Amino acid sequence: RRPRLQRQGIGIVTPMTTASSTLAASAARATVASHRASAPSSRRAPRLATARPASRRVSSSSADLALRARAISDTDVAQDSEALPETRASDDEIPACVGTATKEEFMRWMTTQQALPEQKLELVVDLPEGRGLVATEEVRRGESLLDIPESTLITVERAIAESKLGPAHANLQEWSVLAAFLAEQALAIDAGADGGRFATYVKALPRRTGGVLDWPEEDVKELLAGSPSQRAAMERQASVDAAIDEIRASFPELTKGALRWAFDVLFSRLIRLPNRGGELALVPWADMLNHRPGCNAYIDDTGGAVCLSPDRRYKAGEQVYASYGSRPSSELLISYGFAPAVGENPDDEFEVVLGIDPNDRHADAKADALRRIGLSPVEAFPLKLNGYPKQLLQYASFALCDPDDPRELPGLAEKALIGNRAVGGLLGAITKGKRGTQGEVLGGVA
Incomplete structure (x- = not known):
């Protein structure tokens, strides 16, 4: 049976956790470096998204290193010399071309080859979050921004059409199709090929996102101990490992390191387009937008092009935000590598499990009644x-x-x-934390 990489909106469905435990894990992930910085390690990284040891490859030339110093991803996060915890894989396992495109190269590719129209936004690479989009003039609430042409989207269909992997590529799951395509493009560039029409985008992607796919097992066990997110993190790593094995069974030329990097990128950047039946896509330019808790501005593809309607007015010089969806901090940490401060995320949640009391005189009859309508005697x-x-x-x-x-x-x-029947018994995933209008509370109304 194929491993399933389920995702809701643009973020994976994971067990819930409290904001305090998530933020503690995020902070511990950033501060545990001081305990490891003095220990020799071949996998130590400068900061989350830019792990790049000075001596990456024997073949790296001084010119190549100079190019990396100007690359977008080098300024994805605040620059300092603090070492972060070890990463799950060494930097050598990530294709060398990734993270080498400069801001100028990326913008030239967007405007000339992708026909991006004139924007009220500009890419800034030294924000507190790293890179992001900043208003160059006043932006009105509700006005249409971005206007990214459909031809820029990397969908499953386009990945299959652009790939040279052959017919077996189309037999993979949609997540695996996109991961294989990214890995193929990056490895082709490393091998001296042009990498196709999306080569500049691939080179502009970050080498690391800080997401859980890059966490060593010891960090998952230590930093998420006592949190429901620990199980979610371990399941995420296991499901991706299984998907990588499945891909490499057909395409052994795609390395594990390249595929793991590709999945890491997908979890942090992939968007489901609502007006295309939830079609998965990488959307260059839109994926430069950062998330802010409570933001109600969402990516929209109603008119063919991909747009954003801001939920408030922005002045020139202010960063423009989008919502990654109503996600608890646990999901943000696992998928994107960051967590808002405690109390700042209105979507923080904790999973409460209810069930039929086995000592109830009608326990068996209640369980049968629930199963008849597609529910379980135990629900979250x-x-x-x-x-x-x-x-x-x-x-x-x-x-x-x-x-x-x-x-x-x-x-x-x-x-x-x-009316609240669940698929596979996942009532919590169906309700998404929203108050329902069907059914009623027996004995009264809440």
Whole structure:
């Protein structure tokens, strides 16, 4: 059976965690460097997204190193000499071309080859978050920005068409199709080929994102200890490892390091386009936008081109933000390598598990009634800083009901929960923390 890399919107569905434990892991990930900096290590990185030891390859020339000093990814994060924790793979495993494109090269590619129209935004590479898009003049709330042509998108269909991997490429899952394409392009550039029409974009991508795919196992166990995110992080790494093995079974020329880098990039940058049936795509230029908790500006592809309508007015010189979706800090940390400060993310949540009491006199009958409507005797619900799903109370009211006649239970289950049937029992994923309008709380209204 093929490994599944499930994702909701542009972020993977993961177990929930509290903001404090997520932020603690994020802070520990950044500060544990001081404990390791004095120890010899071949995998030490300068900062999260730019891991690049000085002596990467014997073949690296002084000219190549000088080029890297001007590359976009060298200023993806604040520059200092602080060493970060060890990474899961050495920098040598990432294709050498990645992270070498300069800002000027990338913008020239966007405007000339990709026909990006004149913008009110410019790419700035030394922001606190690293790179981002900043307004060059006043931006009105709701006006259309970006206007990225459809031909710029790297979709599954386009990746298959541009690739030289052959027919077996199309047999992979959509995530694997895109990962194989990125790895193929980067390795081709390293081998001296032109890398195709997206070569400049591939060279402009960051070498590291800080996401969990790059964390050593010891960091996952140590920094996420006691958090539900630890299981999610380990499952993420295992699912990607399985996907890499599946890809290499057909394409052994694609290295593990290149594929792991490609998946890391996908988790941090991939977008689902809502008006194309949720089609997956890498969207150059749009993927330079940073996320801010509480932001309600989303990528929109209604008119064919990819646009952004800001949710507020921006002055010239202010960074323009987009929303990566309603994601708890645990998801942001695992996929993107950052976590907002405690209390700043209204989408922070904790998974609460409810179930039928095995000592309930109607336990078996209640379990059967739930299964009839596609639910389980044990379900998980998200508690958020800004509320909780109505379905939590509906489910709890059914779990606690005590009719004299157990034959009433199927009807009570439908009364409380009909319309909230879950696929695979994942009621929490279906509700997404939102209050429902179907069903009712038995015995009263919350």
